[in-house]
Amino acid sequence: MNEVDSLIKEKxxxxxxxxIDALAKKHPYILPMVNKVFQGQSNRVGLVVTEEGKKVGEYTFLLDGVNVVDVKTGVLESELRHPLGVLKPYAIVEKSVLEKFPQDEQAFIDEPIKTSEKYMPDITIKFLK
Incomplete structure (x- = not known):
C-alpha cells in the first residue's frame, strides 16, 4: 500500500x-432519511488524487447508504442511484488538500457546511459517461 492508499483507507x-456518526447523533432525522434513500443499493463514487496536477491514484468508494463499505484502489468507477436516475460523479482533489481533512475533523462535526465550503474551491467534480 502506497502513501496515498494509506491516506485514503486508513485516515x-x-x-x-x-x-457521519457524530452528525447522525446531532441530527437524528436528517442522515437516516438520506441513508434510507441510498441504502441497499450498490452505489459507487470515484476519486482521482493528484499531486502537482499529476494523477497519483484512482479510487472507487463502494457505499451502502451513506456508509463506505469498501474502497477499490486503482479503479475509477462511479454509479450513484437515486430516485430520479443514475449519476456517475467523481472528484479530483490534490493530495495536499486531502491531507488537511483530519485537522478539521471537529470542524466537520460542528459546522459541516461551512467546513465543506472551505474545501470546495479545491475539489473538481466531474461525471463519467
Whole structure:
C-alpha cells in the first residue's frame, strides 16, 4: 500500500465514518432519511488524487447508504442511484488538500457546511459517461 492508499483507507475513510456518526447523533432525522434513500443499493463514487496536477491514484468508494463499505484502489468507477436516475460523479482533489481533512475533523462535526465550503474551491467534480 502506497502513501496515498494509506491516506485514503486508513485516515480519510475512518474520519468520514466518525464525522457521519457524530452528525447522525446531532441530527437524528436528517442522515437516516438520506441513508434510507441510498441504502441497499450498490452505489459507487470515484476519486482521482493528484499531486502537482499529476494523477497519483484512482479510487472507487463502494457505499451502502451513506456508509463506505469498501474502497477499490486503482479503479475509477462511479454509479450513484437515486430516485430520479443514475449519476456517475467523481472528484479530483490534490493530495495536499486531502491531507488537511483530519485537522478539521471537529470542524466537520460542528459546522459541516461551512467546513465543506472551505474545501470546495479545491475539489473538481466531474461525471463519467
Amino acid at each position: 480519510l475513510v475512518p474520519l468520514r465514518k466518525r464525522v
